[in-house]
Amino acid sequence: MSTNIRQPKYFTSEQVAEILTWSLVNSAVEEALIATGTTQANAKESYAIQPARSVTPCGDYSQRLLVMPGYVGNYQLSENGDRINTLACKVVTSFACNQNLQPPLPNILANILLFCPQTGQLQCIMDGTQITAWRTASASIVATKYLFLKRFPQGIEKPIKVAIIGCGVQGQSHALGMCKTFNVIDISLWNRTKSKADNLANKLRAEFPNGLNVQVSDRPQDAVEDADVICIGTYAPNALISYVMLKGGDVHINSVGGGQVHFREVSQDIYDYAVVYVDSLVSVKNQLQVLKATIHGELGAVIRNRGELRRDGRITIFQSLGIAAEDATVAQAVYDTLTNANIKTIHGSK
């Protein structure tokens, strides 16, 4: 029997990387966060349907397969763009020992399946490893903009000091994304294996030769002591930063090393003092039951202006687990650019 089913396209890591820019990813991720929290279709708002992801341990908990389906409805990839729908599913593995292979592989490897939202037909499979690195940093960038920088009269122009704790894939994308998006004057890096922090420092000095002070710290406390914004993304099972290490007043923390096993990279006393926001309350319920913190709400609610933002000089934490809607909207923006479809998407320099 003949069918009209078309072969899906495949886009490699190199093809995807060619398209990714911080302005494209930041705006796609902001749309995903806004859509998260509204699950009902209505004419005016975007919405997202993203069931809790499945986690399949592969032998033990250091090796896992995650399946992340998501439908984002009635959203725009740019201000003047058409309202569109995206159906996607990311399949991602986290194998903590990949970095020890010769040659090393990223611990987190992903592919994103993008479907036609009208027929369900698979349109393409694209490498999602780069997208995972970029979109996670972008979610932290959006959180920093709304939960921290909007408190100040200068807004996103405010000069900030950033600390990066953990200089793996996430630490690197957070450092680059923060420096590309905001007025970062000072960045301090700490990594358990110091050579990785040194490598990142060299990369940042080459990329930002003017006006950025880059330091490598020997201890996490040295890196965070003056920081306004801290980005932490590790596999640490014990806290790497605690309340006494932080400067007083306004501090914002993006913690991405999430999950039942190792969310403890930030100490309990910081959670006790902080106002905590998350990417998705559904994900927290499923994957962070052991987190002892009062969760103030979803970041998307703050962006939609329904959430109340505390402005009294307290610490804010964005606890990020990663959501399917982010992968869906970024994959859609990449696909549209690669195929010239819906081409009112936003571009910018790397």
Ligand SMILES: NC(=O)C1=CN([C@@H]2O[C@H](COP(=O)(O)OP(=O)(O)OC[C@H]3O[C@@H](n4cnc5c(N)ncnc54)[C@H](OP(=O)(O)O)[C@@H]3O)[C@@H](O)[C@H]2O)C=CC1
């Ligand atoms: N929220 C989200 O959306 C996402 C979250 N993640 C999470 O982010 C975290 C980092 O992922 P990724 O950057 O891809 O991983 P990498 O393997 O690239 O980096 C891991 C980092 O963690 C450090 N680390 C590991 N164990 C310890 C420890 N016991 N104490 C201190 N540092 C430690 C490593 O240091 P060293 O170099 O010395 O080994 C390295 O800096 C993981 O927890 C991952 O699950 C990842 C993707 C998305």
Ligand SMILES: O=C([O-])C1=[NH+]CCC1
């Ligand atoms: O959201 C995501 O893709 C992941 N979160 C933790 C591992 C991968």
